[in-house]
Amino acid sequence: MGLKIIDDFPGVAMKVPGGSVMLGVMDAVINWARANSLWPLSFGTSCCAIEMLMATGAPHQDMARFGAEVARPSPRQADLLVVAGTIVKRMAPTLRTLYEQMAEPRYVMATGACAISGGPFIYNNYSVVRGADEIIPVDVYVPGCPPRPEAFFYALLTLQRMIRSGDSLKSRHVHKRPVMSALPAGITVADIQEELRDLLERDSAVDVEKEAAAGPWAGKGYC
Amino acid sequence: MTVQAYTLDDLVKRLDPQATEGASQQYFLNLGPQHPAAHGVLRVMLFLDGETVVRAIPVLGYIHRGIEKMGESLSTRQFIHLTDRLDYLSALMNNWAVARTVEKAAGIEVSPRAEWIRTIMAELQRLQSHLLWLGVLGMDLGAFTPFLWGFRDREELTYIFEETIGARLTMNYVLPGGVMSDIHPEFAARVKKYVAYIRPKIAEYEALLSGNVILEERLRNIGRLSAEDAVSIGATGPVLRASGVALDLRKASPYGAYDKLEFQVPVGTVGDSWDRYWVRFEEMRQSIAMIEQLLGGIPEGPHMSVKPAVKVKLPEGVHYGQLETARGILGVFIAAAGGSDVPYRIHLRSPTFNNLWSVTRLAPGWRIADLVAILTTLDLVIPDIER
Amino acid sequence: MEANELQEVVLAFASGAKVREKTDRPSLTVPAASLPDLLAKLKADERLSFDMLLDHTAVDWLERGVLELFYQLFSTRHGHTLTVSAEVPREEPVAPSVSGVHLIAEWQEREVYDMFGVLYEGHPDLRRLLLDDSWVGHPLRKDYRDDHMIERPK
Numbered sequence: 001m002g003l004k005i006i007d008d009f010p011g012v013a014m015k016v017p018g019g020s021v022m023l024g025v026m027d028a029v030i031n032w033a034r035a036n037s038l039w040p041l042s043f044g045t046s047c048c049a050i051e052m053l054m055a056t057g058a059p060h061q062d063m064a065r066f067g068a069e070v071a072r073p074s075p076r077q078a079d080l081l082v083v084a085g086t087i088v089k090r091m092a093p094t095l096r097t098l099y100e101q102m103a104e105p106r107y108v109m110a111t112g113a114c115a116i117s118g119g120p121f122i123y124n125n126y127s128v129v130r131g132a133d134e135i136i137p138v139d140v141y142v143p144g145c146p147p148r149p150e151a152f153f154y155a156l157l158t159l160q161r162m163i164r165s166g167d168s169l170k171s172r173h174v175h176k177r178p179v180m181s182a183l184p185a186g187i188t189v190a191d192i193q194e195e196l197r198d199l200l201e202r203d204s205a206v207d208v209e210k211e212a213a214a215g216p217w218a219g220k221g222y223c
Numbered sequence: 224m225t226v227q228a229y230t231l232d233d234l235v236k237r238l239d240p241q242a243t244e245g246a247s248q249q250y251f252l253n254l255g256p257q258h259p260a261a262h263g264v265l266r267v268m269l270f271l272d273g274e275t276v277v278r279a280i281p282v283l284g285y286i287h288r289g290i291e292k293m294g295e296s297l298s299t300r301q302f303i304h305l306t307d308r309l310d311y312l313s314a315l316m317n318n319w320a321v322a323r324t325v326e327k328a329a330g331i332e333v334s335p336r337a338e339w340i341r342t343i344m345a346e347l348q349r350l351q352s353h354l355l356w357l358g359v360l361g362m363d364l365g366a367f368t369p370f371l372w373g374f375r376d377r378e379e380l381t382y383i384f385e386e387t388i389g390a391r392l393t394m395n396y397v398l399p400g401g402v403m404s405d406i407h408p409e410f411a412a413r414v415k416k417y418v419a420y421i422r423p424k425i426a427e428y429e430a431l432l433s434g435n436v437i438l439e440e441r442l443r444n445i446g447r448l449s450a451e452d453a454v455s456i457g458a459t460g461p462v463l464r465a466s467g468v469a470l471d472l473r474k475a476s477p478y479g480a481y482d483k484l485e486f487q488v489p490v491g492t493v494g495d496s497w498d499r500y501w502v503r504f505e506e507m508r509q510s511i512a513m514i515e516q517l518l519g520g521i522p523e524g525p526h527m528s529v530k531p532a533v534k535v536k537l538p539e540g541v542h543y544g545q546l547e548t549a550r551g552i553l554g555v556f557i558a559a560a561g562g563s564d565v566p567y568r569i570h571l572r573s574p575t576f577n578n579l580w581s582v583t584r585l586a587p588g589w590r591i592a593d594l595v596a597i598l599t600t601l602d603l604v605i606p607d608i609e610r
Numbered sequence: 611m612e613a614n615e616l617q618e619v620v621l622a623f624a625s626g627a628k629v630r631e632k633t634d635r636p637s638l639t640v641p642a643a644s645l646p647d648l649l650a651k652l653k654a655d656e657r658l659s660f661d662m663l664l665d666h667t668a669v670d671w672l673e674r675g676v677l678e679l680f681y682q683l684f685s686t687r688h689g690h691t692l693t694v695s696a697e698v699p700r701e702e703p704v705a706p707s708v709s710g711v712h713l714i715a716e717w718q719e720r721e722v723y724d725m726f727g728v729l730y731e732g733h734p735d736l737r738r739l740l741l742d743d744s745w746v747g748h749p750l751r752k753d754y755r756d757d758h759m760i761e762r763p764k
Contacts, residue, residue, distance in 0.1 A: 043257065045264050045286050046606045047311035050355070051392055055381075058358075058374030073259040086606075089758075090742055091264065091285045094256055120305060123762035124296045126749045127289045127741070146392055287740040291725075292749055296762060327634060454661050454686055457714040468686055475689050540632030543682060543693065545664075554682065558669045568750075572665035572682070577714050584713075609740055 028164070034079075034105065035160035036067040041078035043098065045085030048112035048146040052084040061149040066156050075101040080159070083132040084146075086114035086121060092135050099136040107159055108132070111142040111152060119145055248273045254594075256285040262359070262598065263605040267582065269591070276594055279586035281579060287609040294569035299325045299535060299557075300398060302569060307393035309573065310607035312352040313548040315344050318397035323478065324544030324555040325399040329535050335480075336524040337401035342479040343517045344384075344396065347414070350421070350510040351380045352549035353503050356602045357428065360500065363599040364441050369432060376424055383413050400529030411518055418515055425507055433504070442497040446585040446597035449494060456584070457577040460551025461502045462601060466494030472547040484513050499600040534564040550574040550602055573607045616690060619657065624648050630695055637693040642679070642705045645696055646732075649711045652683060652692070659687045663712035666719065668726045672752040675700050677726055681708070698728060700751075707733040725750035 042053045053071060056063045063069040072078040075098045087095060099108065110132045113119030118130035132138055139162065142155040236242050248271075255266035264285040270278040290309065294302045299321060306317035319341055326333060354377040361369025381391045387407040388396045396403050407413075432438050448458070453466040463470055471488040473481045489505035491498030529535065539561030545554040551574025558568040578601050585597050617636045621627055624644065630637035640648055652660040660683040669678045681694040698705050707730035709716040719730045720739040727748035730736060738745065747754050 042259075047308050047392055049263060050311060054355075054358075055374065055378065058378065059371055060375065060378040073257070085263075086286060086288055088285065088287055090287070091256065094285070098257060120308070121288050121290075121293070123760055124293050125289050126292060126754070126756055126759050127287055148391065284738075284740040284742070289749065295752075452713070455713040457662050457664060457712070470686050540634070541630075541637070541680070541693070542634050552664065554665050556665065556667060556680065556682070568669045570665075570667040572667075576717070580714055580717055 031164045035163040037070075038066075038068040038080040038107070038156070038159070039070045039072055039078045040068055040080040040082045041075050041098065041102065042071045042073065043081060043083050043085075043095065045087065045091065046114070048084035048115070051146040051149060052082060052111045052142075052152050056149045056152050061153075063153075063156075066153060066160075068156055075099075076103065078102060079106050081106065081108045081136070082111060083108065083115040083136075083138075084111045086119070087129045087132055087135065088127045089129060090127070092129050095132065096135050105163075107140075107163070108136055108138045109140045109142060109155060109159065110138045111144075111147055111155070113143065113145040116141050116143060249277070252591075254591075262603050265579075265598070265603060265605050265608075267586075267594075267598075269586075269594070271591070274590050276586045276589055276591065279582050279594065281582060283609050285609075286606050288606070290610045291568075291570055294566060296565065298564040299537070299566060299569075300564070302566075303398060304393075304395040306571070307395050308606065309571065309610060310548060310550060310553075310575070310604045311392055312355060312604055313348060313550065313553075314392065314394050315341075315348050315396055316546065316548040317553060318395065319345060319479075320544060320546050320548070320553045320555050322397045322399045323546060324542055324557055325535055325537065327544055328537050328540075328542040328557065328559070329399070331400050331535070332528055333401055334524040334526070334528055335522040337526050337528070338479045339517065339522050340402050340406055340526060341397055342481060342484075343414070343514060344402075345479070346510045346513045346517070347380055347383065349549045350507055350514075351377050353507045353510075354380075356503060356599075357432075360599045361432070363595050364438065366432075366438075369428070372424075372428065372431075376421060379417055379420070383410070383417060386410065386413070398527070398529075399535050401525070401527035403527075405526045411521065414514060415518055418511055418518075422511060425504075425511070429504070433501075439497065441593075441596050442500055442600065443495065444493075445496045445589065445593045446600070447493055447495045448581055448585055452584055453494065453581070456581050458551070458581055459574050459577065460547065460549070461499055461506065462551065462578045462581065464489065465491035465498035465502045467492055472545065472552060478546055480517065484516050486513050496596050496600040499602075503602070536562060536564050537566060545572070548574060550604065550607070551578060571610055573610060575601075575603050575605075575607045579603055579608055616658075616692065620652070620692065623651055623655070630693070633693060635691050635693055637695065639695050639697070642696040642698050645679075645681075645694070646706050646708050646711060648694065649681065649683070649708050653711060658690075658692075659685045660692060662686055663708070663715055663718070664691075666708075666715060666722065668722050668728060668750075670700070670726060670750065670752045672700075677703050677728060679705060679722070679728065703728040704731060705729070706731050709733055724748065727751065 044053045055061055057069060057071060079102065081099060081102060110116050114121065115132045118128050121128040122130060129135065140155050140159045142151055144151050250271055252269045252271055253266065254269055256264040266282040266285060268280040268282055269276055290305050293305065303318050303321050306321055307314040309317055354373045358370040358373025384394060385391050387410055388394045448466050450466045450468050453463050454468060467490055469488050469490045474488050486509045489502045491502050537557065537559035539559055542557040543554060545552050553574055554572030556570040556572065557566045560567040582597065586594050617629060620638060624638065624640050626644065627638045627640045630639045652658050662684040663681060664684045665682040667680050671678060676697045677700055679696045679698065683692045683694060705728055707715065707719055709719060716735065717739060719733055720737060722728050723730065723736055724738040724740055725748055
């Protein structure tokens with residue numbers, strides 16, 4: 001109490017330890033930063049690893065355009081776990097351990113039919129786990145066997161949008177429901193590339209002035 | 224009173240009376256199953272003395288998907304799409320191996336055009352597989368440029384495959400009786416253009432890598448596999464040929480259109496990592512030469528001799544077929560009870576299974592960094608080992 | 611060497627061997643106990659020189675109650691192939707190990723033990739190869755079932 005700004009904007013402005021005041025718009029900035037600097041942990045077990053982790057990092061596709069090229073082999077330095085490939089019973093505990101070792105906030109992307117549901121290995125099979133979500137919570141599913149690199153980028157943009165809208169400083173444990181990020185049907189590779197470029201430019205920029213003007217503080221003399 | 228200083232070794236001996244001299248330097252280290260140099264999910268338990276490997280114990284099963292069990296309830300045509308997912312870098316050659324075995328068993332004739340398509344696709348994929356290997360080799364040994372170059376040139380091939388086949392990696396293209404679809408009208412022109420493009424690039428790789436002192440230091444004389452050991456291990460493909468045994472099924476028992484092609488089989492001399500590197504490098508050149516010869520004469524005819532709805536029944540008995548993939552001999556063992564298109568038992572003899580075993584022979588005495596060089600020149604694909 | 615000729619030569623080598631019918635390459639059936647000796651002789655003989663064990667696997671003939679072991683031999687010198695098979699009972703599957711003759715047999719036999727439960731006498735390191743040590747049963751046996759498996763719907 002005492003500070004006018006906190007009374008004016010309950011829930012948007014709050015007191016933080018040490019006496020400073022933090023504005024809600026910081027959420028947008030932090031989420032924007034998080035969304036655009038995802039560090040993936042490459043957990044490639046089989047075929048999907050070639051498409052999802054190697055081809056995407058290489059020329060022609062180039063994951064760096066999405067700020068996610070810093071693939072780390074260590075879970076301690078990563079915040080996006082890309083499950084690329086089949087998970088078998090013997091691998092399951094390792095996957096769980098890797099997930100638990102990652103620092104929060106952490107996100108999981110299940111790429112390919114095997115990581116979603118067991119894929120072609122569902123029937124008459126004694127060793128394949130039917131989907132990574134039997135072991136760890138998954139945020140984004142990317143269908144395909146294996147998915148195209150473009151599908152991976154589409155999923156990356158889906159995840160970025162999710163991070164920007166759902167996760168925040170105030171509620172960092174709140175995840176939105178997992179989404180299936182399937183590429184729209186009937187479009188060519190060139191279309192996808194074009195659309196991705198558009199999405200990238202449109203969605204990855206935060207206009208701080210516009211955000212401020214649209215907020216509840218507009219016209220109250222704070223900015 | 225005398226003061227007796229003692230060492231770490233003494234402490235270890237006091238704690239464990241069985242410990243030997245220098246025991247404080249000995250320990251177990253796990254490489255994998257999640258490790259950047261483990262090529263997927265390979266796990267090798269290393270017993271080390273300092274940084275020197277005393278024993279290397281591969282531990283398998285982290286991607287064992289039970290494909291052979293599934294094959295007992297799938298028709299061979301359905302089974303072929305699972306073989307894409309074994310050695311996904313030689314997907315077409317895996318398809319072909321199963322298709323050949325079924326064709327031989329059921330007595331299916333294949334048109335010269337289908338054989339031609341299979342051969343050129345297989346050679347394109349061998350080139351593609353070796354390009355990926357080259358990139359990974361560079362990355363494992365600490366150079367990033369080969370990775371970028373290898374993938375740049377590999378991707379072009381992926382586009383060529385996609386145009387005809389409709390898939391980038393798991394292609395499911397070769398079926399008993401022929402191939403799934405005829406080649407794209409632009410195919411020959413595209414491949415011709417690509418060959419003209421890749422030829423100078425290979426020379427560029429050579430300038431970047433083969434003449435590089437660091438690479439030579441990292442590979443030369445590291446991990447020597449003698450010809451005798453290589454044969455006893457059942458190593459095949461470039462690993463065996465690097466040890467000086469000129470066994471290549473394309474030459475020894477030609478299939479497809481290989482009997483009409485002129486090519487050499489590159490053979491190493493001492494079987495060290497450098498020879499394995501060199502053999503694969505030369506194989507890329509040979510593949511390009513073969514593709515050029517194949518482009519010279521495309522036979523006319525149908526691409527498929529079996530109607531898709533026909534069940535390819537397997538006669539009773541044991542059938543075995545094999546061919547040379549990018550990694551060595553892939554064998555397909557089919558035991559059929561007769562009267563059905565579903566095999567009673569199907570087993571795949573994968574080349575990397577045997578090639579990996581050579582690690583237990585090669586690793587002792589070398590440092591961990593050398594082990595990485597040995598593993599990368601064996602060119603392992605783990606799902607192929609464990610099926 | 612021609613297939614018939616090869617079979618004749620090998621038959622002279624192996625006591626108790628019979629030609630295995632219904633195969634697409636020269637094939638013999640021998641008593642399981644004679645395997646290591648036979649494979650060693652085939653490897654040492656100049657004319658045959660079967661120096662590579664390409665493949666070793668088994669087939670579970672449930673109705674007959676036997677496991678049939680298959681050895682695919684290959685000669686890197688002459689380029690010819692030979693299939694040697696031997697039968698062991700399903701209930702008591704014990705066979706002698708050939709890992710003393712061909713190094714790779716050590717792993718191939720571990721895989722067959724893992725998948726079929728065949729016990730190899732004289733094997734230096736008989737452990738499961740692909741499945742966990744705590745796994746119950748041998749999945750490639752025809753009567754293997756567990757809670758995880760789902761039948762394909764018709």
